[in-house]
Amino acid sequence: MSRVLMIHPDKCTGCHNCSLACGFAHEGQFRPTATRIHVYTWDQEGFSVPLMCQQCDDASCANVCPTNALHRVKGQALVEYDRTKCIGCRMCVIACPFGSAAYDALTESILKCDTCAGDPACVRACPTAAIEFVDDSVATRGRKKAFATKLKAVFEEG
Amino acid sequence: MFGWTGKILRVNLTTGAISKENADPTMLAEFIGARGLATRLFCNEVDANVDAFSPDNKLIFSPGPFTGTFAPSGGRYHVVTKSPLTGGLAGANSGGSFGPELKYAGYDALIVEGKAERPVYLWIKDDVVEIRDASALWGKWVPETTELVRKATDEEAKVACIGPAGENRVLIAAIMNEMSRAAGRGGVGAVMGSKNLKAVAVVGSKPIKVADPKGFEAAVIKGRELLKAHPVGGAGLKAYGTDVLVNILNETGALPTRNFQDGFFPTANKVGGESLAAEILTRAKGCFSCYISCGRATKVSSGKFKGEGEGPEYEAAWSMGPDCGIDNLQAIAKTNYLCNELGIDSISMGATVACAMDLFQAGYLTSKDTGGMDLSFGNADTLVELTRMTGLREGLGDQLALGSYRFAELYGHPEFSMTVKKQEIPAYDPRGVQGIGLQYATCNRGGCHVKGYTIAVEVLGNGAKLDPRTTKDKPYWVKLFQDLTAAIDASGGCIFGTFGMGGDEYAAMISTLTGVTYTTEDYLRAGERIWNLERQFNLRAGLTKADDALPVRLTTQPIRTGPAKGELSHVPEMLPEYYALRGWDAEGRPTPERLTQLHLV
Numbered sequence: 010m011s012r013v014l015m016i017h018p019d020k021c022t023g024c025h026n027c028s029l030a031c032g033f034a035h036e037g038q039f040r041p042t043a044t045r046i047h048v049y050t051w052d053q054e055g056f057s058v059p060l061m062c063q064q065c066d067d068a069s070c071a072n073v074c075p076t077n078a079l080h081r082v083k084g085q086a087l088v089e090y091d092r093t094k095c096i097g098c099r100m101c102v103i104a105c106p107f108g109s110a111a112y113d114a115l116t117e118s119i120l121k122c123d124t125c126a127g128d129p130a131c132v133r134a135c136p137t138a139a140i141e142f143v144d145d146s147v148a149t150r151g152r153k154k155a156f157a158t159k160l161k162a163v164f165e166e167g
Numbered sequence: 168m169f170g171w172t173g174k175i176l177r178v179n180l181t182t183g184a185i186s187k188e189n190a191d192p193t194m195l196a197e198f199i200g201a202r203g204l205a206t207r208l209f210c211n212e213v214d215a216n217v218d219a220f221s222p223d224n225k226l227i228f229s230p231g232p233f234t235g236t237f238a239p240s241g242g243r244y245h246v247v248t249k250s251p252l253t254g255g256l257a258g259a260n261s262g263g264s265f266g267p268e269l270k271y272a273g274y275d276a277l278i279v280e281g282k283a284e285r286p287v288y289l290w291i292k293d294d295v296v297e298i299r300d301a302s303a304l305w306g307k308w309v310p311e312t313t314e315l316v317r318k319a320t321d322e323e324a325k326v327a328c329i330g331p332a333g334e335n336r337v338l339i340a341a342i343m344n345e346m347s348r349a350a351g352r353g354g355v356g357a358v359m360g361s362k363n364l365k366a367v368a369v370v371g372s373k374p375i376k377v378a379d380p381k382g383f384e385a386a387v388i389k390g391r392e393l394l395k396a397h398p399v400g401g402a403g404l405k406a407y408g409t410d411v412l413v414n415i416l417n418e419t420g421a422l423p424t425r426n427f428q429d430g431f432f433p434t435a436n437k438v439g440g441e442s443l444a445a446e447i448l449t450r451a452k453g454c455f456s457c458y459i460s461c462g463r464a465t466k467v468s469s470g471k472f473k474g475e476g477e478g479p480e481y482e483a484a485w486s487m488g489p490d491c492g493i494d495n496l497q498a499i500a501k502t503n504y505l506c507n508e509l510g511i512d513s514i515s516m517g518a519t520v521a522c523a524m525d526l527f528q529a530g531y532l533t534s535k536d537t538g539g540m541d542l543s544f545g546n547a548d549t550l551v552e553l554t555r556m557t558g559l560r561e562g563l564g565d566q567l568a569l570g571s572y573r574f575a576e577l578y579g580h581p582e583f584s585m586t587v588k589k590q591e592i593p594a595y596d597p598r599g600v601q602g603i604g605l606q607y608a609t610c611n612r613g614g615c616h617v618k619g620y621t622i623a624v625e626v627l628g629n630g631a632k633l634d635p636r637t638t639k640d641k642p643y644w645v646k647l648f649q650d651l652t653a654a655i656d657a658s659g660g661c662i663f664g665t666f667g668m669g670g671d672e673y674a675a676m677i678s679t680l681t682g683v684t685y686t687t688e689d690y691l692r693a694g695e696r697i698w699n700l701e702r703q704f705n706l707r708a709g710l711t712k713a714d715d716a717l718p719v720r721l722t723t724q725p726i727r728t729g730p731a732k733g734e735l736s737h738v739p740e741m742l743p744e745y746y747a748l749r750g751w752d753a754e755g756r757p758t759p760e761r762l763t764q765l766h767l768v
Contacts, residue, residue, distance in 0.1 A: 022460040024453030025264070029237040033377075033384070039236050040374035041271050052346040053310055053476060055452050055464020134237065136391070136458045137405075137451075 011086030013145045014122070014129060016059055020139035023050040023057030030134035034125055042113060045122040046131050046140075059140060061131070062109040062122035064088050070101035070110050070121070079110075079119070086145060092118050169378035170232035170681035171195050175208070176274045176296065178289060180362055181222055181281030185296045190275050196683045197766060201231035202258050203657030203697045204276055205247035209256070210700055212278075215707035219251035219354070220336065220361040222282035228269065228327070228367065229277070231659025233456075235270035235375045236383075238676050239390045239668070240661040242267050242455030250353040251361075252338045252515075252570055253588040253613040255705040257353030260656060261327075262454030265344035268325035271371025279364060288328075288366040290320050293373060301365040305334060308508045309343045312366060320368045328366035329356045330510030332558040336360055337568040339515035339557075339591075343507060347477035348454065351512040353590065353612050354570075378682030386675040393667040394458050399627060400666030404461040405451050407440030409481035412594070412622075413488075414439045419626055419635060420731030421599030424489045425544050426518075426525035427585045427720055430596040431729025432489035438496050443484070447500055452477065459663050465500055472501035472551065479503040479513065482616070485594035486517025491524055492544030499547075502554045509558030515570055518591035520553050522571035522584050523563075531578045537563050585718050588613030588710065597721055597738065599731035600625050602633070602641035604738045605745060608715045609645065611701035617662055619649040629666060638737050642745035647691075654694030696765045699749075699757050703767070712755040715742060 028044040036043050046061040068088045071079045078094035079101055081087070101110040101119060110121045122129075124142070132142045173195075175188045190204075198207040205227040217223045226248045233241030244266030250257030269277060272291050279289075286301040299319075304312050309330040316326045325344065332340035333356030340356030341349040350356075377383050394400040403411055416422040417435040424432040436442060443463065452462030466475040472495075479487065479499055483506070487499040506513040526532035527542035534540070540563065542549055556564025566574050572589040575581045585592055590613030597604025606619035616622065621644050623629040633640070651670055652662055658677055670687040678684050685693070705714075721736040746753065750761030762768050 019450070022451055022453035022457065022462070024457040024460065025267075025455050026237060026458070029456060033237060033380070036374070037380040038374045038376045039271075040372070041267075042372045043374070050345075052313070055347075055449055055462075055475075055477060057452075136395075136453070136460065 011145055012127070012142050013064065013086050014061060014124065014132070015141045015143050017139045017141070018056070018058040020137045021048070021057040021059055022137055023048060024136065026134040026136060027059055027131035027140055030130040034130035042115070043120065045120050059131070060107060060109060062088065063107060064122070069104035069106065073100045073104040075100065087124060088121070090119055090121060090123065095119060169376050170677070171200065172270060172273050172275050172373070172375070174273050175276045175278065176291070177278045177280070178296065178298065179281045180279065180283040180287065180298065180364060183298055185298070195275070197693065198697060199231060199654065199657035199677070199693055200275055201229045201234070201243065201245040201657050201659050202247065202260065202653060203693065205229040205245050206256065206258065206697060206700055208276060208278060209247045210704050213249065215704050216709070217249055219249045219358055222362070224249050224358060226279040226355070226358050226362065226364070227276055228279075229275060230266040230270045231657055232677060232681050234659035235267035236377070236680060237387055237456050238660065238680070239387060239394055239458040240454070240456060240664045241659050242457070243659050243661055244269060245656060246342055246350040246355045248355055248358045249708070250612070251336070251357050252354040253590050255588060255613065255708050255710050256611055256701050257355050258612050258701070259342070259350035259352045259355050261342070261344055261348045261350040262457070262661060263325070263345035263348035264455045265325040265327045265369065266659065267455045268369040268371050270375060271373055272369050273371065273373045277367070279362060282361065283363040286363050286365050288316060288364065288368060291367065291369045292321070293371055304365045306331060309510050310346050310508060313346050316366050316368045321370045324368040324370050326366055326368045328510075329359045330508060330558065332510045333357055333360035335558070335560045335568065337511060337557060337560065338570045338573070339512045339519065339568070341510050341512045343510050347507045349507070349512070351514065352615060356510050377680055379679040382679035383676065386672065386679050390664070390668045390672045390676065391458050393672065394664070395667075397667040399629065400459055400663065404459050404663065404666070407444055408451070408461050408463045410440035410443050410463070410479060410484045412440070412481040413484060414441070415626065416595060418730065419599055420726065420729040421596040421635065422485065422489050423594060423596045425492045426490060426521040426583070427596065427718070428525070429728055430599050430726035430731050430734070432494075434494040435489055437494040438484050438488040438499055440481070442496055446496060454661070457661070459661075459666070461663060467497045467500050470497065472497040474501050474504040476504045476507050478507070482594045483513035483517060486514050486521065486591070487550055490517055490521040491550055493547050493550060495547040498551055502551050505551065505554045505558065509555070511554070511558055514593050515591040516554055516557065517550070518585060519557070519567050519571040519574060520550055522575055523553070523567060525583050526575060526578055526580060529583070531580050531583070536578070582719055585720070586614050587717060588714050590614040592717070595622055596726065596731070597717060597736040598726050598734040600635040601638045601737055601741070602644055604717055604721065604736040605641055605645045605741045606649070608717055608738045608742070609745060611698065611705055618652050619645050620652070620662060621645055621648055623648070623665065630669070636731070636734065638741050642741050642748055645745060646748050649698055650691045650694035652694065653697040654690050657693065657697055692765070696767060699762065699765055699767055702757060706756060715755060
């Protein structure tokens with residue numbers, strides 16, 4: 010069992026506290042291109058979604074990596090990045106279907122979520138709990154329950 | 168540099184010259200940034216007697232040290248220029264993401280000077296700055312302008328722009344960013360329009376460095392905890408937005424109704440935050456680095472007031488609602504969307520319509536003048552239509568575009584305009600809440616609540632609970648709030664941060680961020696310095712003690728109904744004490760001694 014980052018777009022206010030915390034946790038400064046999490050906002054509709062690496066089981070970035078710089082840590086949900094093995098070929102950037110591996114020219118490295126060694130800064134910074142770090146087995150429990158509650162209400166009305 | 172970028176970008180639209188300058192570190196330390204830095208630069212460079220629409224007027228955009236960092240609710244930028252509405256200094260700030268992006272591009276301030284021959288927009292990508300043709304954008308409303316500029320530059324660009332109102336030099340035009348956030352007051356959008364500047368688009372990738380990362384993080388975490396624990400900052404504003412104040416002010420008897428004929432509106436609840444949340448709220452929104460989330464994403468799904476966007480805020484819901492005798496929330500939301508889309512200050516717009524309705528009721532404005540339109544109080548369709556006409560300067564809208572003072576003057580009765588320094592006063596009746604009246608009267612940018620929000624202590628009990636009906640100690644509180652707010656504005660902070668944080672927390676954050684040590688006293692002193700600098704500009708521009716006054720209605724005609732029935736404003740009685748606390752002479756002029764203390768000589 011591992012913990013995963015679970016996003017709740019319905020709770021996101023678009024404030025960017027997650028991305029600010031992410032960049033700061035990694036560099037001690039605020040550089041917008043240093044963040045491993047990105048928030049997309051539709052201004053007119055007022056809708057925002059934070060996106061970061063999903064630590065896929067069958068991870069395209071790790072599969073395509075020629076030097077094993079990106080690799081799964083055995084028994085964990087984390088896809089880890091080893092800077093010393095990276096040759097900067099950017100194949101992972103091409104392979105990731107979510108755009109969650111990015112090449113950073115300034116540090117000449119790949120930026121992807123490392124879950125801050127098990128204590129993600131983004132989660133601590135989010136004012137509305139729109140991002141949680143939870144056991145993968147219970148990650149969707151809340152949603153299932155919320156939906157089940159709706160069904161319950163419908164049947165009770167009937 | 169830490170906190171600051173140390174660079175100022177200057178663009179001359181007449182010559183096309185673009186230059187970058189180093190900011191003076193002493194100036195940064197003394198005036199902090201945003202409102203302070205922009206005002207210092209503006210006063211150094213612009214003659215106070217300049218015509219607001221002259222190419223010699225300048226328009227300065229400035230983020231503060233907090234802007235772009237995770238200081239709680241600290242992502243704002245300020246716009247400073249000479250106001251075409253008040254004839255004094257205009258200072259309007261806005262949240263969203265534009266300010267942080269300008270900072271990431273590497274600038275503490277953007278100074279726009281001169282006037283372009285044809286419509287243009289600015290495209291700033293870090294060090295690369297271009298003045299581009301905007302002929303095809305002229306006439307476009309704010310959402311379409313924003314989308315077209317993004318298409319032509321970068322889809323992630325942050326865009327501040329004007330709508331038709333700014334182009335048409337509507338004296339209450341705003342500058343909009345991220346479509347729905349406004350640097351609203353003082354007609355800053357009209358100045359942008361007079362320069363033929365349609366938009367500023369920015370993408371930045373540079374870092375903001377921190378002097379003491381551990382200390383800054385600790386100060387920020389403490390600030391967040393204080394906000395979270397506060398009933399207003401931590402819960403109330405997120406649940407109901409600022410519009411939660413409708414019922415609170417009505418219960419205080421200080422909800423101005425029908426152009427301040429009264430201070431109580433029986434059906435106020437229909438336009439309050441609780442109704443808004445139940446009927447049109449899509450979700451709570453937060454500006455960049457916000458920990459409060461007072462923003463309202465709303466939608467009216469069907470009917471003649473159909474639309475979507477942000478708001479209304481409390482002051483807009485009031486000006487378009489009770490102040491016009493209207494209790495139709497959908498019509499108010501629609502009017503608010505129109506203000507955002509056309510780029511109009513939503514406070515002044517509603518209040519100007521309220522003034523016109525008052526003149527209509529009194530018979531000074533007739534159907535002949537209105538082209539047959541019925542301007543009776545309570546007419547929601549009229550409100551929506553007049554807002555559209557004002558932005559486009561059609562028909563009667565061409566006169567409403569002058570704001571309520573000049574409009575009422577056209578019809579021979581300027582006393583019907585509820586303004587200070589010709590800018591509309593907001594949503595707190597100074598007959599029912601005494602201190603806020605003194606703030607209205609003395610605010611450097613004209614009628615305004617937010618630069619000295621004594622409502623926090625007079626109504627909401629934030630930190631202290633004062634009797635709203637008395638004048639006792641109010642000059643002290645007004646000065647304190649004005650100075651603290653000036654410092655917070657200068658830092659790039661949102662004033663709602665004070666629903667949890669105080670001077671100590673702000674001083675700790677700014678010190679650890681910039682590496683310049685500010686005690687709480689230093690921080691307040693910086694705010695006082697900014698306030699006096701603004702005051703000096705206004706005095707040079709020809710404003711006098713006589714302009715530190717409320718509309719005569721508020722000191723002579725009592726509130727008619729509700730909890731504050733019979734009350735009048737007592738601003739004239741408070742003014743001498745206020746001047747004395749400020750270290751000003753009997754005419755409201757800063758004394759040489761005080762200016763020396765503030766390093767303003």
